[in-house]
Amino acid sequence: MATMKVDASFSVLTGNNIDALLFKAGSVIFRKGDEARDLFVIKSGQVRIQIGNRTVTELGPDSIFGEMALIDNEPRSATATAVTDVELVPVSEKQFLFLVSQTPYFALKVMRVLAKRLRATNKTFG
Template structure:
């Protein structure tokens, strides 16, 4: 669930304190997030389904399918996140093949967990 370390020197990173809601289910999604440091809990209908850590990412579905958020993301610890908007996401998919492959891997893993009833 880690992407190439291409965001380590990012200057547009944003910080969230532990316990802060980053986005809620139903919100319109305009960015995905890469975690530079800390952990974020993702929950669906009040149930934690995944904890994402450093170099992981979340929120990509809103960019891929242009729909509302399906999960709620809460900072489990103080964290620093790099927002990736649609334009940058599309650029990354086109110009950095490993980024696109990793997004597909994570989506596949998350779908398998759902199919297996883990989520």
Template sequence: MNLAQLFRHETELKKLAAGEVLFKEGELGGVMYVLMSGATEIVVHGRIMETSEPGAILGEMAMIDNVAHSATVIAKSDCTFLPIDQKRFNFLIQQTPNFALHVMRVMAGRLRKTDACL
């Protein structure tokens, strides 16, 4: 599921320049993001765990469980992000079951990668 395609007509986007931080490990998160353009690095305890490309979701775990972010996300290039708050997230999972399954698969994959590196 390419979320950048799904949300391609959205206009309320957050922009970051290369090197800027979307959020930091330990910060509270109430919003998840879809990376619409650019590339990011996901960093956990100072280690780059993943490079994200358009369509990636970021910040989903902190939004779902309302706990601090477990990673820092840094714009590797100029980026645009679509913020998805809790209300919109709930609507999406109710109306689009494949969206919920996609989020779960992303979370499971990231947890497996993190576990393998520890």
């Protein structure tokens, strides 16, 4: 089980005035195969990403997950579960495109997350 902390903080998206979704520990946030509309930023708590019974990673505050949804419009490729009580800030495709257009560095931060996860997967399965 790999734990990843990405150098790019997404805490700017989880400010005090931003509505968050609450999930209790043990709750499924989404399942592999579900329709995907948003990426999520973890405001607080821990989230486990699994494929089948295999844990891919556990993520903590200021991390993102579900980002592939906004890039390829495919169903979810993994299941996300709240390890602890979590607060999540959803980011829609419209918001994502706005952030990318206003702050091109934001796109690079998301690409860095994807690249780190791909490299970790390659080490695991390579």
